[in-house]
Amino acid sequence: MEMGKKTARxxxxxALLGLLSICPMSGYEVRQMVETSIxxxxxxxxxxxxxxxxxxxxxxxxxxxxxxxxxxxxxxxxSLTERGQERLGEWLGIPAERQVYRNELLLKLFFGSRAxxxxxxxxxxxxxxxxxxxxxxxxxxxxxxxxxDEQPGKKFWLMTVRYGIAEAKALMVWxxxxxxxxx
Amino acid sequence: MEMGKKTARxxxxxALLGLLSICPMSGYEVRQMVETSIxxxxxxxxxxxxxxxxxxxxxxxxxxxxxxxxxxxxxxxxSLTERGQERLGEWLGIPAERQVYRNELLLKLFFGSRAxxxxxxxxxxxxxxxxxxxxxxxxxxxxxxxxxDEQPGKKFWLMTVRYGIAEAKALMVWxxxxxxxxx
DNA sequence: GGGTGCATGTAATGGGTTACATGATTCT
DNA sequence: AGAATCATGTAACCCATTACATGCACCC
Numbered sequence: 001m002e003m004g005k006k007t008a009r010x011x012x013x014x015a016l017l018g019l020l021s022i023c024p025m026s027g028y029e030v031r032q033m034v035e036t037s038i039x040x041x042x043x044x045x046x047x048x049x050x051x052x053x054x055x056x057x058x059x060x061x062x063x064x065x066x067x068x069x070x071x072x073x074x075x076x077x078x079s080l081t082e083r084g085q086e087r088l089g090e091w092l093g094i095p096a097e098r099q100v101y102r103n104e105l106l107l108k109l110f111f112g113s114r115a116x117x118x119x120x121x122x123x124x125x126x127x128x129x130x131x132x133x134x135x136x137x138x139x140x141x142x143x144x145x146x147x148x149d150e151q152p153g154k155k156f157w158l159m160t161v162r163y164g165i166a167e168a169k170a171l172m173v174w175x176x177x178x179x180x181x182x183x
Numbered sequence: 184m185e186m187g188k189k190t191a192r193x194x195x196x197x198a199l200l201g202l203l204s205i206c207p208m209s210g211y212e213v214r215q216m217v218e219t220s221i222x223x224x225x226x227x228x229x230x231x232x233x234x235x236x237x238x239x240x241x242x243x244x245x246x247x248x249x250x251x252x253x254x255x256x257x258x259x260x261x262s263l264t265e266r267g268q269e270r271l272g273e274w275l276g277i278p279a280e281r282q283v284y285r286n287e288l289l290l291k292l293f294f295g296s297r298a299x300x301x302x303x304x305x306x307x308x309x310x311x312x313x314x315x316x317x318x319x320x321x322x323x324x325x326x327x328x329x330x331x332d333e334q335p336g337k338k339f340w341l342m343t344v345r346y347g348i349a350e351a352k353a354l355m356v357w358x359x360x361x362x363x364x365x366x
Numbered sequence: 367g368g369g370t371g372c373a374t375g376t377a378a379t380g381g382g383t384t385a386c387a388t389g390a391t392t393c394t
Numbered sequence: 395a396g397a398a399t400c401a402t403g404t405a406a407c408c409c410a411t412t413a414c415a416t417g418c419a420c421c422c
Contacts, residue, residue: 011381018294028401038293041286045383050403073390073401085297092298095309096288103224105279106346110221111201112339114268115275126278156295159361163289163354170353171346178342194409211373228411233375256373256418 012044012052017080017088020062024079027053040164053078061087121182128175135168195227195235200271203245207262210236223347236261244270304365311358318351
């Protein structure tokens, strides 16, 4: 019953390995990075980040150096150790698992016959609008990334952005189809 | 900092309200329903279902009746009360929130410059294949649902299936684009 | 007697967000 | 003096999965 998965699950630690591989950072900067660069498909809160960084140092995956900049509070900058880089490499080699994302909109839609049609339509309209906003933002990001100098990460960042674009476009079409159905 | 969301979050209870509105069921049957009908966009485990059903009875949202069928273990069948139906209606009226899904594949891809290209390609190939399998299954489901008699839920079930189809198709194209990029 | 499917549940564990708590520095 | 931003952390809580525990009924 309800079977065994030996959980080699991806977690905060792996995300931090990746981020620190781009450049050494403090916990606060990690949080900002998450929001500005991988925020479209990943999230981390302080409550996860700070303890994880500590653990990584304890496990020999990262090193900490306290630094002071003129006119700023002191900060603790973390960088990967040799072992941390190895660990990152290992993790990148394991195929990503697909968990079932819980999709609240689809759940509500599935029970649509119990709802009032106008409410339901508005559900879809709200989503369509949100997707349009996303799409515009993704195009912005794409343009910005295209402007970067040639660097190793560039092509991969573009791929992640284009995932967002492909998904948003497809789902907008789906929304339109649904709205037609609901007349 | 890290702001207040007054959490009217969707949870097991709401999903159960919906499922029980389709027909009265036992916890065991709920689990089966989840796997066979909404499993593509929702998940629930026994560890959630049984306690939630109990709570719903305590909150006056559902009623329990123990029934015995010849040659089967006894089971506890739950059905919605008046209040349960109202609660379902209210929930259906609230626009679904979008949480940021954590997408492990994109996370790995974002750090792609630290990985070996063959590993990375295989990540994408694995995903492409999984999507193809999904797509075939969705088409199967679509065909089956189209065969149903006319009933209130039918058009909504089709919408949820077509969401899966739209998404899978778009992401397969994305996979192909990525693979071309990675040569 | 043993495997399988039906059926109900709890406890341990994991992983995450939110709220709380504190403090430096800079700008207005 | 007060607001905003930079900076670090902990504790409470929530929700979910996994593993464990039990038992009936049926068929081989």
